[in-house]
Structures are given as C-alpha cells and as structure tokens.
Amino acid sequence: MRLLALILLGAAWAQSGTQPDFLLSAAAPGNMGGKLVVSIRSEPRTFNPVTAVDQVSVGIISRTMADLIHINRGSQKTEPALARSWTASKDGTVFTVKLRRGLKFSDGAPFDADDVVFSFKVYLDEKVHSPHRDLLMIGNKPIRVEKLDKFTVRFIFPSSYAPLERLFDTLPMLPRHLLENDYRDGKIADAWGLNTPPDKIAGLGPFRVKEFVPGQRVVLEKNPYYWKADSKGQKLPYLDGITFLIVPNQDAQVVRFEAGDTQIISGLSGDNFAALEPEQQTRHFKLYDAGPGLEYNFLMFNLNDDTGKYPEVARRQKWFRDVRFRQAVSAAIDRTAIVRLVYHGRATPLATHVSPGNKLWFNHAIPAPVHSPDKAKQLLKAAAFSWNSKGALMDSSGEPVEFTILVSSSNQQRMQMATLILEDLKQIGITAHVVSMEGRAAVDRVLNSHEYDSVIMGLASGDVDPTPDNNVWMSNGQTHLWHLGEKTPATPWEAELDRLLEKQLITLSYAERKELYDRFQQIEAEQLPMIYLATPSVLVGAQENLGNFQPAVIEQYTLWNAEELFWHTPGKH
C-alpha cells in the first residue's frame, strides 16, 4: 500500500516536473475574465468534429478543437499549433511533425502521437464518411500517417503536394481515449451528438462545451488545460466562456446586437452595416469593414451538353457557347451599380473568381471589368448578331435573343443583382426574364436537371489557396457548375485550366505556383465560364471594449482568435 502511494506520488511529481510546452501568443496581453455572447442562425447539428459540415456546427466545434498547423486568419499564412515544428523532404512527399509535449485535452487526459494517428485513421476511413477525407486524398490515394515516437509523427504523401502544411488547418485532433470505442464499434459518426453529456466531450481548443439548451443556446466555458500563454505568462483564453444564442434571421441578429444582448455580429450586409453605422457612438460598438472577402457572386450560363430534353434551353445554348456572347454580356453589366445599390458600396467588382481579398493569389495584372454597352455591341456584331428596327437583338437566324435568369428567392442580394442585370441587358437589346425560385429548387436545376438558361449564384472559397476549390475548376470536378460531368475537357481552354491546376498542385515553389495561377486567372477572365460580378466585403461589428478583435476575410471571420479576445472592463461582462 505504501509502495503504491509512493509510486503515485512519484508519478505526480514527474508530471508537474515536465512543464507543458506552451505556445506564446503574439497578441497584446489582456485581462482575464468576462463572457462573450454571439448569435448563430440555427442550432448546431452536432458536436462531432468528424462529421460536422454545416457552418454553425463547425463554427462552435472549432472553438473546442485544435489542429496541428493553423492558418492565421490575419496573415493568411500557416503557423505552428499543436505541432511545435515540422520538416518536409525536398520532393515534398515526406512531412515530419514534432508535437508539443505535456499537453492535455480539456478533460485533463494527456495528448500524444497516438491521438494524432487515431485522428487521421478516423478521417481517412471510408466507412466514416468524414467530409475531411477528400482533402486527405491526393490523386485518389490517401496520405499515410506513422508514429515515430511519442511526440513525432510522419506523414507520407502519395505524390508531392504543393499546399502541404495548409492541409492540416481546421483538422481537429481527436481524443483517442474518448472516441476509440465508438470507432471500433463503427459508431463514431453518431458520437458526440447534441445529447451527449458535456463531460464526455473533450478537445484541445480554448473552450469546452458546458451546456446546450435546444432552440436557445450553446454555452462554452474556458478550457483550463489550454496550451497558449501571453507575453505576461497568463494562460489563455482570457474569457471565462462564450455563449452562442440561436437567433434565426439576420435582421433579428442585428436588433440583438444593437441592444447589446450580443457583443459580436458577423456577416452583416452592406445595408444593415449602413443602418447600424450612425449608432456606433451612442451604443458603444464599432463596425469593421475587413475588406473584400472570398465569396464571389456570378452570372453563369448553362453550358451542359445533356440538355436535349429541354429544346428551349438547347436552342439558346448556341449563343451561350460563343465566348463573344459571354464577353458582351459581361461588358453590358454595370458592376459599379451592383456594388453601389446592392452592397451600398461595400463590395468590389470582380474580373475573375479570385477576389482582391486573397492577398497571396490575386492577379493584379488583370484589368478591372469595364462597363461598356458599346463594346458589348461590337462583340455581338462580330459574332453575327444584329438588331431589328425596335432595337431588339437577333441572332444570325433572325431569332430574338431572349433568356431567363434563375435566382434563389431567399437571397435578397442576388435578387437585386438580377433586377439590375435585366435592365443592363435591355440596353443592348437582350430581353432577359428573372425566374426566382426557392433556393433548393434552384440549386437542383443547376446541379441535377440542368433545366435553366443562366443563373446567379455565389460561392465562397474556404481557403486562399487554389487547391480546395479544385472541384469547381477541374473539368471533371464534382461542382464544375457550368458543365457537369465532363469526362474529358469539353473545350481547349478547359483543358488548359486543368493542366495549370494539376501542375500547380505538384509545384512546390510559391513563385512558380503563382505564375501558373496568374495564367489560370487570365484564361478565366477571357473565357468567362462564369460572369463574375462582385465580392462583398466582410462586415462585422463588436463592442468597443473588446480587445484583440481582428476580423478576417477567411471563414470564422470574428471568433478565429477567440482565445485572445478579452474585455478591457471584464467586470461588466
């Protein structure tokens, strides 16, 4: 008995002897204490990082989990997280990661290489259907993960892979001790649902789940074992907790923020931003325009070749397939009007899908799109279109040019863009009709039935790196929206885009990749598979005494550095 006590004591001694390997935060040191309340638009679906896909769940889970290597949302570059350092082999196929030592999950259990290996095993398992799996498959082959020692892990890529360490961002490291049984029983996808008791959920993030009240709120509390500290030696996070209030619509979220019930608001529309602006002084909050984000809105013509079932559509496609027609439509669209009237000036016109908010990859050589009905008319004339006595545009066979623009009726902004484009096209003699439809029905037409002429949509890149968007741009991609299901590239320029994308994926030097991607954007701007319209600025707001608040243009616009947020006057919150 005494011996056992001694051994236990010895173990405790050894534990406290090894100082955990803290990461020093570069942010300004702040005050401990206080709580933060933010609104979310729906209930989360799960607390399970393996299967979560919806924005709300991912947003909450990201606060409770940590990744090996993290993309700093401010600089858009990678930085160490759970990995203390890493090395890559020359050809970029072998990647060795050293983990921080002495770290603990939020339930106090230690973290080591076994957890990392376990996490990747789960993500890569085909039967689990994790959304992360696609990113870990390179050229249809999985990456291999090996444990070298207790704190070293080796990743072997099937071929060289340019984005390399960016791959690890938001890939949460799972606690093996809590999830291994579920995994072995094939039930990991159902683990950590909304009914799971909070003490059975643990991660390495700055906060941990404390309470979930269905239909009302999710409460996170501080993780006492978190592994970051500030320059004064205080352990992060500063805040005692974060409460996510469920407030279903944006207008209601604005009202809650205005009343001070919530202290951060993100995803503001230009008009709500303008409506809140005059109240900044009296209500003690501050609004931020973080600049153009990564969302791109576009008008896209149906270039699918399986539209035989819809003769009306098929007949019009001979116009849509002519690049001069697409260029003419692009020249006819007054993007500054879109920026001004739809976004109240808080947006940027686009020439390609890459927004100027993407600091690392935006091609500055491509001129901003110019609104010129004259140029549009010249292009149409060159493409053998003509105008009748009433000024209506006719194609070479004398048929009036008329088409529909599909738009999701739940998106006010895109509806408004459609109304503007309608009028713009009238100026060059094209009669367009808006067909507004419930969101899912509209998407179904684009993805499945292909019964549409053109559509206004928006997509948001998840990361600044080109690679995660490959499924849109590769001709065989799952969401190659304008022409789905191409076995081989349908046009020479699509073949060229494929080649450039494939090449940049295995090129390791940033400068060379940038050159390839610049060329990619050039082709995009000329061929206009989509007619790019505008990218809205990321607009957010926060109470003015919230410290270290740094909105970013990549997803998780506001809470990405939740561990560094602090109150200048913690007593009041």
Add this chain to the structure above:
Amino acid sequence: MRASTKFRWAAGFLLVLHVVVIFAGFIAPYDYQSQDRLHPFAPPARVHLVDCSGKLHLHPFVYGLKDSGQGFGSYAADCSQVLPLRFFVRGDEYSLLGIFHSTLHLFGVDAPAQVKVLGSDGFGRDQFSRLLYGGQVSLFAGLLAALLALSGALLVGAISGLYGGVTDDALMRLAEVAVAVPSFYLLLAVRSLLPLRTGPVVAFLLVVCIIGFLSWARPARLVRGVVLSGRERNFVLAARGFGASRSYLLRRHLMPMTFPVLITQMVVLVPQFILAEVLLSFLGLGISEPFPSWGNMLAYAQQYHILVSYGWMLAPGLMLLPVILAYHVLADALQEKLQLTA
C-alpha cells in the same frame, strides 16, 4: 352612420381603387420597371408653392434632389432645380387593358428629372407607379382567388350537405385530403412542371388558380354545416312536404342561408390571399421581378435597414389597411341587408 351610407362609402372606395389601378398606366407617371440608379431610396417628393428664397409661385413645383453628402440614400432638396408639376405629359409607353397604347400620363415633370410622390425603392424606381401597377395584381388576384375558392366551396358544401350519405362522406374526405396536402411540396412540384418562364398573365392566372385550389376545403365544410342544419329547419321540411325539388330547395332556401357565411369568409380571405401571393412568388410561382405586386413590394420592405430608414417603402401595407377595412364594412352591410330581406 347608417348601414346603407357605410355600404356606399366602402363600395365606392373599392370601386374607385379598382378603376385607378386599371388605369395605372395613365395615372402613374413612370413605368414600373424604369430604374433611376442615381437616386435609390429617394424620399417622397414634397410639392411646394413657396421656393427656398421665400417667393410664392402660382404653379405647384417640386425640387430636384442632390446628394446630401451623408452617404448612401440621403438627399437634400436642390434649390437651384425648380421642377414645375405638369399635367398630361408624354412619358414611358404603356398599354391599357392590353389594348390601347399610349405615352400620355396624368402628371409629371420635365425629363430627365423625375417626380416621385411616394419616393423610390433601392433601384430608384418610382414607388407610386409601382404601387398602382402592383395593385392590378394584388387586388384582382385576391378577389378572383377568393371568388374561385368560395364557388368551389359552395358547390361541394351544398351537394355534400344536401345529399348526405355516401356523397357527403366522399366529398368531405376529399376536403380533408385537400386540407392535409403539404402545400409546400405540391407547389414545388407544380413549379417544376411549368416551363422556365411564365409570362405575367399566365403567372397571374396561376396565382389565382393555385390559391383558389388550395383553399376551397375549409369554407366547403362551413357551407356543408349550414346546409346540413338548414335541411332540418321547419320551413325547409314544409317545402319538401309540398313536393319541392332538391334544386328548388337549394336555390330558394338553402343557398341564401349560406350567404352570410360566404361573405364573412370572403372578407377574411381576400386580404389573406393578397399576402399569400408573396409566398407563391417566393417559390417561383407568383409575380416576379421586375413586375410589382403589393405582396412582393412588402416582402422587399421587410428588410431591417429599410424598416428603420425608408418608411415610405411600407406604402403597400398602408394601402392594404383601407382595403381590408372597406371589405369588412361591405360585408357587415351586406349581411345586415340579407338578414333584413330574410
């Protein structure tokens, strides 16, 4: 006020309103879709007689707008730009009832300036013109759909109540099915069967038919109830005893009994249907941009920033109030009249 006076006021108001919206093209100074991108959310124009320097004008005029320098959608009157109101001016082309084409408008100012008596929306479109054109859709769609629904209700309800037995069972089960059909999915299915583009007239008729079709069942049950109880009334039994035919009973005794119910239903349904049209256009079945209807104008005005900053966008809502009120008064008066004659 006496019932007949009230009735006259209400009927007169509704009549005038319907005539006004039919002649929207002439009364509205602009086309419903002409945009003025330099003046989004312009406030309602004020008609002046006295100018900035205090001088009295005999001819009413409005001022042009200039940017007030306080950001998006804020304007100040431009005293240097006096725009006299003119009557019977030439402007955008329109058609009346799809037959007459004209460019003559009741009033306006010298182009290119515009007079917007109810301000403009986010595209600089004249709210007054849109309100009138929108009324064409909303007032008539509401009315026609209600008539359609209630005729269906009367037909089914009366047959069901009068014949009873198997007929009654079958019809009432059918009504239950109609009530229980998940209309959202039904509407999605209808939309997917239609061609991509439906012209405004087709869209209008579609709205009327869909709303009418989806709402006959509830009033049908009410009608059935009335007929069922009426069938056992002494004077009806007496008429039957004297050998009155079923159709005679229905015409002479039972149908008049259902009128109070139908009229009350009508008054409740019309405003409901005006708003139901919004839901339809949301699903791609109603009137869609750039065509206005009061429903989709209100849906647009629901946005927080519009509610707090641009109150004039709620004009269609304000128009609905007297319309609904007039329908109620009309119903009350009609009911009184019918009771008196009965």
